Amino acid sequence: MSSRLGRFVVVVLVVAVVGSALAGCKSAAKEPIYIASANPMTGDSGQFGQFKVEGMRLAIEQANAAGGINGRPIELIVEDDMGNPREAANVAQKIASNDKIVAVLGHWNSSCTLAAIPIYDQAGIPTITCSINQAISGASKWVFRISITDQECGRQLADYVVQTLGKKNIAVFYDNNDYGKGEDTVFSARAEELGAKIVARESYIEGQSRDFTAQLTNIKRAKPDILFLAGYYTEAAMICQQMHQLGLDIPVIGPDGLNNEKLVELGGKDVEGVMAVSYYDKSMPYPQTAAYAKAYKDKYGRDSDTFAALAYDAANLVIAAMKQNGPTREGIREYLSTVKDFPGVAGPVTFNDKNDATRNIIVLVVKDGKLVPADLQPPKK
Amino acid sequence: MSAMLERLSSGTKRLAASRWSVPALCGFSLVLPFILPSQYWLRIAIVAGIYAILALGLNLIAGYTGQLSLGHAAFYGIGGYTSALLALKLGVPFWISVPIAGVFAGVFGLVLGIPTLRLKGDYLAIVTIAFGELVRLVFLNWNSLTRGPMGLPNIPKPVIFGYVLRSNVAFYYMVLILVVLSVLLLKNLVNSRIGRALVAIRENEIAARQIGINVTELKVKAFIIGSIMAGVAGAVFAHFQAYISPDNFTYMESVTMICMVVLGGIGSLPGSIIGALVLTFVPEMLRSFAGLRMVLFGLTMVLLMLFRPQGLLGRRQR
Amino acid sequence: MIQDLLQQIINGLTVGTAYALVALGFTMVYGIIRLMNFAHGDIYMVAAFAAMTLLVSGVPIAAALPLSVLAAIAVALVMARFAYKPLFDQPRISLFLTTIGASIILEYGAMYIWTPQTHAFPYTFANPVFSVAGARISMLQIVMIGVSVVLMIGLSVFVRSTKLGKAMKACSHNMAVARLMGIKVNAVVYMTFIIGSFLAAVAGLLIAIYYNAVYPLMGFKICLIAFASSVLGGIGIIPGAMLGGLIMGVAESLGAAYISSSFRDGFAFAVVIIFLLLRPAGILGRNVQEKI
Numbered sequence: 001m002s003s004r005l006g007r008f009v010v011v012v013l014v015v016a017v018v019g020s021a022l023a024g025c026k027s028a029a030k031e032p033i034y035i036a037s038a039n040p041m042t043g044d045s046g047q048f049g050q051f052k053v054e055g056m057r058l059a060i061e062q063a064n065a066a067g068g069i070n071g072r073p074i075e076l077i078v079e080d081d082m083g084n085p086r087e088a089a090n091v092a093q094k095i096a097s098n099d100k101i102v103a104v105l106g107h108w109n110s111s112c113t114l115a116a117i118p119i120y121d122q123a124g125i126p127t128i129t130c131s132i133n134q135a136i137s138g139a140s141k142w143v144f145r146i147s148i149t150d151q152e153c154g155r156q157l158a159d160y161v162v163q164t165l166g167k168k169n170i171a172v173f174y175d176n177n178d179y180g181k182g183e184d185t186v187f188s189a190r191a192e193e194l195g196a197k198i199v200a201r202e203s204y205i206e207g208q209s210r211d212f213t214a215q216l217t218n219i220k221r222a223k224p225d226i227l228f229l230a231g232y233y234t235e236a237a238m239i240c241q242q243m244h245q246l247g248l249d250i251p252v253i254g255p256d257g258l259n260n261e262k263l264v265e266l267g268g269k270d271v272e273g274v275m276a277v278s279y280y281d282k283s284m285p286y287p288q289t290a291a292y293a294k295a296y297k298d299k300y301g302r303d304s305d306t307f308a309a310l311a312y313d314a315a316n317l318v319i320a321a322m323k324q325n326g327p328t329r330e331g332i333r334e335y336l337s338t339v340k341d342f343p344g345v346a347g348p349v350t351f352n353d354k355n356d357a358t359r360n361i362i363v364l365v366v367k368d369g370k371l372v373p374a375d376l377q378p379p380k381k
Numbered sequence: 382m383s384a385m386l387e388r389l390s391s392g393t394k395r396l397a398a399s400r401w402s403v404p405a406l407c408g409f410s411l412v413l414p415f416i417l418p419s420q421y422w423l424r425i426a427i428v429a430g431i432y433a434i435l436a437l438g439l440n441l442i443a444g445y446t447g448q449l450s451l452g453h454a455a456f457y458g459i460g461g462y463t464s465a466l467l468a469l470k471l472g473v474p475f476w477i478s479v480p481i482a483g484v485f486a487g488v489f490g491l492v493l494g495i496p497t498l499r500l501k502g503d504y505l506a507i508v509t510i511a512f513g514e515l516v517r518l519v520f521l522n523w524n525s526l527t528r529g530p531m532g533l534p535n536i537p538k539p540v541i542f543g544y545v546l547r548s549n550v551a552f553y554y555m556v557l558i559l560v561v562l563s564v565l566l567l568k569n570l571v572n573s574r575i576g577r578a579l580v581a582i583r584e585n586e587i588a589a590r591q592i593g594i595n596v597t598e599l600k601v602k603a604f605i606i607g608s609i610m611a612g613v614a615g616a617v618f619a620h621f622q623a624y625i626s627p628d629n630f631t632y633m634e635s636v637t638m639i640c641m642v643v644l645g646g647i648g649s650l651p652g653s654i655i656g657a658l659v660l661t662f663v664p665e666m667l668r669s670f671a672g673l674r675m676v677l678f679g680l681t682m683v684l685l686m687l688f689r690p691q692g693l694l695g696r697r698q699r
Numbered sequence: 700m701i702q703d704l705l706q707q708i709i710n711g712l713t714v715g716t717a718y719a720l721v722a723l724g725f726t727m728v729y730g731i732i733r734l735m736n737f738a739h740g741d742i743y744m745v746a747a748f749a750a751m752t753l754l755v756s757g758v759p760i761a762a763a764l765p766l767s768v769l770a771a772i773a774v775a776l777v778m779a780r781f782a783y784k785p786l787f788d789q790p791r792i793s794l795f796l797t798t799i800g801a802s803i804i805l806e807y808g809a810m811y812i813w814t815p816q817t818h819a820f821p822y823t824f825a826n827p828v829f830s831v832a833g834a835r836i837s838m839l840q841i842v843m844i845g846v847s848v849v850l851m852i853g854l855s856v857f858v859r860s861t862k863l864g865k866a867m868k869a870c871s872h873n874m875a876v877a878r879l880m881g882i883k884v885n886a887v888v889y890m891t892f893i894i895g896s897f898l899a900a901v902a903g904l905l906i907a908i909y910y911n912a913v914y915p916l917m918g919f920k921i922c923l924i925a926f927a928s929s930v931l932g933g934i935g936i937i938p939g940a941m942l943g944g945l946i947m948g949v950a951e952s953l954g955a956a957y958i959s960s961s962f963r964d965g966f967a968f969a970v971v972i973i974f975l976l977l978r979p980a981g982i983l984g985r986n987v988q989e990k991i
Contacts, residue, residue, distance in 0.1 A: 042815050082815070085532050086628040097420040111531050115624045118535050176524070178531045205521060205530055208964055210817075210910045213710050214955035217703055234817050241911055246706075247828070247835055266819045266911075449792055451799075496976045502791045503735045507926060508975050511968035514923070518965045632919075636799060643796060675807035682800030683782050686793045 032075040033068075033327045035060070035318060036095045037311075038106030038116065040083035044207060044234040047262045048108050048307050052130075053078055054300055055308030056105055059315035062295070069322045077101065081112050088112035089119065096123030103318045103332050105311060107131060110150075110178040117143055126321075126333040128314040130307060132256070133178045134186075138354035144336050145356045146314050146349060147279060150179075153255055154186025156361045157277060160378040161226060161253060162194040171200040171224035171250075173215065173239065175231035175257075183230035183255050199224050204235060212239050213246060220248045229254040236274070237267030244270050251275065253363075259306055264369050271366050278362045280309035280346040281373050292345040306346070313344035410557055414550045422665075423549045427621060429661035430556035431614050436641040436653035437563045438610030443639065444647035444695075445571065446603040447583035449506040452493070452513025453611055453638050456486040458520060458630030460612025461619040462527060465536045468620070475539030475546075479616040486612025487605045489516075494604030498597055513635050520627040532626025539620050552621055559617065560654070563610060567650055570606075579603065580648065633675075640682055646695025655693060702833030707952045709831075713840045713909065715948020716847030720902035721921050722928035722940035723854065724895025730871040730935035731891050732787070737798035738778060740922025741805035742896045743903035746771035747820070747913045748809055750904055754821045768900040774805070775896035779889065802918070809915035817914040820907045843905045850898060851941050858937060867891055871935060927967040930974050933984030942982060 037056055039049030053076070060074045068074055079095060081088040088107055095101055096119050103126045107113045110133035120127045121140035129136065130147035137149055161167050170191055174180035180203070188198050200222035202215035216239070219227065227243075229236055229252050236258050243249070251273060258276035267274075282293035282303055292312060296304040304312075317339065318332055325331030337355070341348040347359045365374040417423050439453045464482035467473040473481075493512055497505050520527050527533065539546045539555075546552055570576055581589040582596050590596050619625045641660050645652030664674050685692065725739045749767035754760065778801050786794045828837045858864035866887050869877040878884045902921075907913050928947045932939025947967065955963035974981060 044815075044817055046814070046816050084628055085530075085624070085626050089622055089624045093424060094421055097424070111626075114534050115532060115626070118623050176529055181531075205964075208521070210912050211710075211714070211955075211963065214707070214952065214963065217706060217956060221703065237819070238817075238910065238912055245828070245835070245837060266817070268819070268823060268911075447792075449795070500975060500979075503733075503795060504975055504979065506795060507735070507930075508972055510923070511927075511971040515965055515968045515972070518968070522965075636803070639796070673807075673811055676804055676811060679800045679803030679805075679807065683797050683804065686789075686797040686800065687782070687785055690789060690793045 032073045033322065034075050034077055034098075034101045035315070036077045036079060036098075036101045036104045036106070038079045038081055038088070038091050038095060038104055038112075039108045040112070041078065041080035043083040045083035045109055045232055045257075047233070047260050049080070049083075051260075051305050051308040052105070052108065052311035055296070055304065055311035056315045058292075058296060058299055058308075059312045059319065061299075063316075063319045069319070069327055072327070074319065074322075079106075081107055081109075081116075083109050083112065085109070085111040085115035089115045092116035092119040096120055096125055101125065102322070102327050102329050103127070105129075105314050105318070108307070110136070110182065113143075114139075114178055125329050126318070126336060128317065128336070130310045130314070131179070133182045135178065135182075137356050141337070141355070142333055143355060144351050146310055146317070146344075147256070147357070148359055148361070149356050150182040150255075151186050152358055153277060153361060154183050155190045156378050157183075157228075157253070157255060158187050158190035158194065158196075160361075160363060160376075161228065162191050162196045164376050164378060165226070165251075165253075167226040167251075168196045169199045169222075169224045170196055170226055170228055171202075171219045171222060172198055172228045172230070173202050173204070173212075173219065174229075175235065176203040176205050179232075179255075179257060180230040184228075187228060187230070204231070206232065206235055210238055212242050216242055216246050216248055220246055224250060226250055227252045229258065232257040233260045233263035234266065237263055237271060240267050240270040240274060256306065259364060259371065261305070261371065264366055264371070272368075274366045275374060276364050276366075276371065278306040278364045278371075279359055280304070280306040281362055281364070283373070284346065286343070286345060286347055288343055288345045309346045310344075313342075313346055313349060316344070317342055317349065414553050420549055423553060425661060425665050427549065427553050427556050428618075429658050430553070430560050431618050431621070432638070432641060432661055433560050433654045433657035434556075434563050434614040434617075435611055435638050436645065436657045437560075437567055437650065438607035438614075439638050440642045440645075440647065440650065440653045441567060441570070441579075441603050441610075442607040444642055444649070444653075445576070445579040445583060446600050447586075448494075448497070448600060448604065449502060449639075450493075450509045450604075450607075451506050451632070451635050451639060452509035452511075452516070453607070454630045454632070454634035455493075455513040455516035456490060456608035456611035457615040457618070457634065458516060458625075458627070459489055460486040460615030461625050461629070462520060462533070462615075463612070464616030465533045465619040465625055466526070468537050469533060469535070475537075475620060476541055479613055482616035483609040483612040486615065487609035490604045490606075490608025491601065493608075494601040498600060510632060510635070513630075513632055517627050517630055517632075520630065527627075530627060532624055532628075533619075534624045536619050536623045536625065538623070546620075556617060559613065564650060564654070566606075571650065575599065583648075637678070640678065642692075643690075644681070644685060644692050646692035649692070649694040652692055652694035703956070704953075705832055706834040707956045708949055709834055709836050709840065711949035711952030712945065713843050713948070714906070714952070715945040716844050716851075717902040717906050717909075717944075718921070718924050718928050718948050719941045719944025720847055720850060720898045720905075721925040722932070722944045723851070723937065724898040725922075725925045726929040726932075726934055726937065726940040727867070727891050727895045729929065730937075731867060731874070732888055733791075734783065734794060735798065735926070736783075737795070737922060738775075738802040738805055738918075739895065739899060740920070740925060741802050741809075741918035742771045742775050743899040743906075743921050744809060744913075744915065744918035745774050745805065746900035746903040747907035747917065748813060748915075750907065751818055751820055751913050752813075760822055764904055767904065768897060771900035771903070772893055772896045775892055776889065779892045802922070806915050806918060813915065815915055817912050820911050820913050822908060839909060843909060846901065846905065850901065854894070854898075855937065863887070863890060923971070924967045927970045927974075930979070930981055931970055933981030936981070936983050939981055939983040 037053050039052050040046050041049040060076055064073045079091045081091045095104055105128050110131040113129045113131040117139050121142050127143045128146050132150040132153055134149050134151050136145055172184050174184040200219045227250055253275040256277045259278050263271055321332040321335030325335050340350050349357050351357055360380050363374045364371045414423055442448050442450050460482040463485045464478040467478040497508055521529055578594045641656035642653055645656030728734055728736050746767045749770040750763050753763035782797050782801050826837050826839050828835050866882045870887050928943035929940050932943030951963050951966050954966055
């Protein structure tokens with residue numbers, strides 16, 4: 001009896017130990033330096049993550065071609081948070097507990113970043129995000145934001161809508177998460193400050209519903225002259241279609257969540273004229289921009305979007321940090337907190353005392369199925 | 382296929398029955414944190430422990446009294462949100478907020494258990510699904526309380542007698558203690574007259590009533606105990622993960638829990654623990670097949686029902 | 700005000716008829732073999748995805764639609780034959796869990812093959828909009844309601860007048876007796892599955908075109924709604940499913956507009972709970988006592 005038992009126990013233990021060892025084997029390599037990407041690769045925000053990874057890979061490729069960091073190649077570990085804050089927490093745990101990873105580039109959705117920050121903070125791993133929600137400002141000395149805060153974005157958008165476009169009756173339709181709510185708060189406050197009226201405010205929960213006709217009918221009743229759509233491209237496409245079905249033919253403008261070619265793919269003719277915020281366009285006058293635009297196009301066959309560009313800059317920031325302070329978490333953090341006017345392809349980058357970068361927004365518009373800079377742009381600060 | 386499973390299950394049964402099994406298991410689980418190769422796997426072990434508590438409670442409801450509850454995640458969520466909100470908004474310490482969370486979940490167990498008494502099999506299952514989804518929708522839409530889809534971040538780490546449970550190792554032992562307590566509680570229940578009454582209810586409710594068993598009381602009690610356990614598990618999870626959102630308490634979670642119970646064997650306590658371990662560790666090991674992970678889950682369910690509906694350690698039903 | 704109300708009702712009826720189609724299939728299968736087919740909603744999804752894939756590969760719409768309906772029916776038959784049939788005599792919980800397993804395989808299989816994103820349904824066509832007493836109704840909505848109504852009438856006629864239809868009714872009353880009377884019960888069950896899947900597949904295509912969106916979890920949502928509609932109208936009763944579907948669609952629409960938009964998602968669940976607890980027989984059903 002007990003010998004069979006003994007054998008069984010031994011087998012179980014061996015399987016358990018070998019299994020877990022094999023599972024842990026992946027991160028055993030010594031030579032390369034690892035950076036992690038934690039972004040939505042699948043799911044309704046998936047396209048953004050895909051593009052970000054492309055930007056990162058380009059930067060890393062260029063760095064490795066120039067010899068890496070003291071001869072050590074950089075490798076990118078790509079994790080998928082699916083745009084879901086719960087998955088983001090899991091991914092963050094996974095990354096933070098892997099001592100070989102020296103920096104994290106992510107997340108993309110504000111809710112995901114917020115869920116992950118306490119984990120990165122506790123583990124002490126430098127993180128560069130492009131999420132815009134204001135709660136990220138100063139949340140952790142390890143977390144840096146390369147895009148813009150929603151305070152800034154919302155303000156500049158409101159200035160554009162009310163002053164440049166001259167719209168005074170605004171309807172707000174926001175995604176009920178950190179991103180959309182944050183944008184709504186700032187945008188509406190600023191718009192009202194400038195003398196406009198928010199005539200209707202509706203919300204939706206992403207991923208829950210495909211039918212927005214109820215909210216749109218309410219919005220239509222309020223007779224707005226523009227719709228501020230604070231959400232992501234997937235719902236935006238459906239909302240635009242349903243707007244036309246209901247005969248609600250007003251211009252639509254939104255923050256960076258709308259800024260993706262998938263908007264056109266999903267929305268077709270119904271998204272013509274939709275305006276979205278961007279931080280990058282290949283025609284920008286900064287020294288590195290033209291070279292980047294060409295390199296990206298050569299490698300991937302299409303123009304870079306705003307998030308690939310920001311990811312490229314973020315990766316380069318980490319690479320420069322490692323060149324100067326060595327491939328350590330503390331060294332990278334130190335560099336990021338003191339760097340001034342880092343030459344980025346989307347503009348110079350400096351992180352202020354809350355670890356936020358700042359920049360001017362560009363407005364893109366969907367014209368003939370492509371996102372191009374709008375004729376009217378916000379006034380430069 | 383079923384022959385192989387048969388051999389596996391009788392081997393496991395013999396193992397479980399042998400004199401050395403319990404001490405061996407205890408020893409193994411005590412030193413586990415030091416055997417596992419990384420913090421990551423320790424975290425998985427902790428999560429597996431939490432699911433074990435969930436599966437044990439669900440086994441009481443579904444396995445022992447035959448009430449197929451597919452909304453167990455609701456109690457899990459209620460416990461989690463209660464403890465998190467108490468800690469975040471009122472600064473209630475862990476060792477008070479967790480029992481309150483459990484009791485609160487138990488109240489909801491009562492709320493669900495009573496009206497569903499007259500419902501049979503499939504209908505009961507559907508109502509529990511609807512209940513689970515409604516609870517999740519409340520989490521999702523009650524923005525002022527739960528922050529809706531944004532979830533509750535920064536849930537504080539537990540402080541027990543002045544000691545902050547910050548490390549994974551500490552959490553592991555706490556969860557281990559809770560699992561052991563759950564098993565002891567249920568074992569007591571199941572090996573008593575009450576336990577046999579529960580099995581009688583599952584086999585034939587009308588006959589059980591005829592011989593004088595207070596079916597109503599026992600069915601409701603099972604729901605309450607199961608949901609209290611789920612609530613406690615939820616509270617522990619919330620403080621462990623430091624972040625919860627409605628997405629942690631979906632229908633898929635309830636399905637996973639039922640899978641664990643069914644895989645381990647309806648009516649088998651060690652089965653539920655094994656079910657929880659297998660269905661937590663195996664998907665992680667298969668993370669590289671992430672896309673197919675859930676498909677394999679579904680396939681497992683179907684194959685299990687086709688070839689071995691009593692799971693690994695359960696008894697074949699009539 | 701009235702225009703808005705009318706508009707909401709029109710929108711509600713449009714989706715309501717699609718709900719009714721799916722509910723019909725669900726209730727028919729339940730009526731005959733007392734099986735809650737959890738994977739029924741996923742057949743609806745399979746049809747939509749099949750059509751999308753065919754259209755994207757350049758197959759013309761006239762061929763893509765019927766082909767995807769066939770594909771969906773095929774999937775349903777495979778499930779019935781290999782996953783359900785062997786379990787007919789097992790305790791109900793086994794069958795129920797199998798349908799859940801099958802549903803998961805379909806949903807996450809679709810996610811694996813086509814990725815979890817929402818996809819566009821690549822079919823554009825001229826869609827003129829008409830004005831009816833101040834509300835708008837589009838050609839597409841008219842077509843949807845029309846198709847659904849035609850199918851429902853067709854089904855009623857079929858069940859009432861044809862031999863197969865009567866055989867189905869007999870089986871749903873008492874399968875053992877039906878078998879004794881010489882009815883080929885197996886064939887009837889398979890036919891029921893085929894008809895039910897056909898209806899679900901058509902509904903899936905209509906909804907995919909209407910919302911221009913196809914996503915792997917669309918089946919889960921519709922399944923709960925189908926169930927709610929069936930229970931609402933009286934489970935196992937064909938006119939009940941139709942009535943239930945229409946009521947669900949319109950009530951959802953009105954609730955979302957006048958109470959709250961989040962109402963829409965929770966409405967189906969609330970209906971299920973309320974009806975099963977208070978009036979399990981549904982609107983048109985009769986209470987059946989359990990025999991000892």
